[in-house]
Amino acid sequence: MTIEEDQARFLRCIGEPTRLGILKLLVEGEKCVGELASVLNKEQSLVSHHLRALKECNIVKDEQEAQKVYYKLTDVRLARLIIDSEALMKELSLCKCQEVNYGREENQRSGEGQICPTS
């Protein structure tokens, strides 16, 4: 089991339309299953299946309160990931030819090709 397999599972878990819908609602605050289903206009069982998938990836956690079960994000940084990836996706689909300053390996000058530019 490689790190890429784990990371892929994690990203694919987030990368499903209905689950993204759920997660974006949970960014605003915790919600119960029925609430999610009705807002998203999806079947309760479908939402339940998706919540289970999210829970298995530790992306959400649940808490029972009377009959209802409330779900919330396990970590605030998930909200960032969701929001940032949406923004990035939008930009990339608009601008297919945005330049990146990595050089060919043999041509790299120092300072280029760094992963996290100080901005």
Added chain:
Amino acid sequence: MTIEEDQARFLRCIGEPTRLGILKLLVEGEKCVGELASVLNKEQSLVSHHLRALKECNIVKDEQEAQKVYYKLTDVRLARLIIDSEALMKELSLCKCQEVNYGREENQRSGEGQICPTS
């Protein structure tokens, strides 16, 4: 076609083990197909298929140079996304019960539940 569908496609495109392997190599600098295939120890045609998928999502772009075709990330921020999501995934899988300070909607006090805490 909703924004969640687009975003899901984008995240799923990144969220595949071999493509993540490719992308992590491209974070270091551009590479040609054969180079990627040999480092990853995968068939050339498989890598080629995956590169096409990445290209269709505007995640990578290619540039021919003699017989070789070099691929690179379209945007530096993709490196950030890949690195940050790996870090987050690792933390979440270690710590399944990390608290997040969103309140139930009806219980939210001002300042809680904000998306991007100033940190």
Added chain:
DNA sequence: CGTTTATATGAATTATAGTTCATATATAAA
């Protein structure tokens, strides 16, 4: 208790995606 409300689950179906293999294309080199 029986009934309503809320959620979960499993099996069956359908849809989507990854992989392999054979082969096509295209540039460069002999």
Added chain:
DNA sequence: TTTATATATGAACTATAATTCATATAAACG
């Protein structure tokens, strides 16, 4: 102008995942 090298492609196969439906569980309420 044939041969070698590098990459792309399409079809067939296989694997994985999403959706639906029927039903199970479980708490609350009359």
